Amino acid sequence: MIVALAGGVGGAKMAQGLQAALPPGALTTVVNTADDFELYGLRICPDLDTVMYTLAGIADPVHGWGVAGDTRNTLDAIGRYGADPWFLLGDQDFATHILRTERLRAGRTLSAVTGELASALGVPGPIVPMTDDRVATLIDTPAGRLEFQEYFVARRQSDDVLGVVFDGMDAARAHPEALAAIRAAEAIVIAPSNPIVSVGPILATPGMRAALDEADAPIVAVSPIVGGRALKGPAAQMLATLGHDVSALGVARLYADLVAGIVIDVVDDDLMAAIEQVGLRVLVTETVMGGGQDRRRLASEVLDFARSLAAQPVAM
């Protein structure tokens, strides 16, 4: 059993590679839900859906989010009614949000609903929300405190990030299925997702960090920063304004007391020695994932790396 901790597009690609490299059902993907929000009365869970669509093989190959070949007729009609169609939702995507919202309102948990939807799409292993409780990432900027999707989508990540708050986190509890998967895992992979707003909330969910710290399995992270830039999204600017090094070394430092090893890209080869100085083993390989072959190859290397760390524990 392998556990991946994942945010959106980068996390989904990593999870897809792991799914392809493992026997069916052997991967449990624990997903950030702090980006979730309500729109038009529907519960939108961007990371859960990106992971689900990707693991189901129906994700849009260009954007990485949404369903391949989806249309926007519902959203266009919403615009015709005068509502602002600022968040791009496809017609097939709306089906996900409609059914999820219906079932949540009927009293089901997010994890139960996610399991049903993912099963119907043929995803072989569990996709587990980090928590069934509501948590909301808020972004402090010079323009004030913003809801995450306002910062991320509506304002196109143009604000400096001065701080990040996970509203509701104190009252949240890590999902028991996530904790059980972590305890039973052979290896745990932190996907190349944004360390601050994608992996950050997962690690901050009460109960999660203790389970990870107590896990027998080696934990490895894949750096989302390659050559000093984020593969996708605002991770680079966010790390910078929050005072972190915008590099694989900066990521290594963020995860240093949690992981045994980190996977960095060949272009960051020169950071290897410095990362080893913070106590982590390093795998240097091609980490920029294109299609399925790439993802599977990286996943196999990451798994081999993790297994090698289990065999030879790092002295820390």
Next chain:
Amino acid sequence: MIVALAGGVGGAKMAQGLQAALPPGALTTVVNTADDFELYGLRICPDLDTVMYTLAGIADPVHGWGVAGDTRNTLDAIGRYGADPWFLLGDQDFATHILRTERLRAGRTLSAVTGELASALGVPGPIVPMTDDRVATLIDTPAGRLEFQEYFVARRQSDDVLGVVFDGMDAARAHPEALAAIRAAEAIVIAPSNPIVSVGPILATPGMRAALDEADAPIVAVSPIVGGRALKGPAAQMLATLGHDVSALGVARLYADLVAGIVIDVVDDDLMAAIEQVGLRVLVTETVMGGGQDRRRLASEVLDFARSLAAQPVAM
């Protein structure tokens, strides 16, 4: 000011003709809401939407319901998740249901939401739900009591109708805007909608019948039965199993104590004398509405007929 009482497709066509024949805003359409139901957690109002789409000029010209050229990608995706896509909803149509449901859940009334949506689509006159309260038509059949859409759509009107119940009607109140429009009307037109399950609930809404009886304006009905058959839907079988004559005469008898006149089709010319015997004036004309020209022509004739009845009250 003119008031139309309308169900779905037939009512919408009549209302569109009246709208075309009248100055902008002069038509108030009072619509049946007893067919409304919840599907996938969304409030669906089939008759309100058919009237709204038709008056906005965007209704599907073939079916009469739904939006012209609409796609079904959301519904297909709902089917992929294993939910039964038994009720045909288009992608643009989903926008209506999503926004309506959001606003109703926020505490808005159905009439307020309908007004907003219809305005956004450019409908010039008020579309008023018969009530803001929830009423549900239930159909008694040999197979038991069925919800209306189960009888109407899922089971394709194949059950004999032994009785009709408007659940919740006792507690409902006719919409004040409908009552005010009826009081102020120059003429009131009962559209060629199903007398039992479309016009029936409107007339049964507490407060509605009294307002109609006290109205100064002449009330005229357009027969939905032409040549012994319903133009659309199950009105004929329903009238038959409920013991009514399946003819324009049967319709005239149903409305005899409410209307001053009835409009029947030229093919029913031979029923004119019998209908006059029940005390109604009769206009014989082409009542089968095709496109917009037809609808406007019929509407003009219906309005002239109603005005003639106002000038020469029928002795009853």
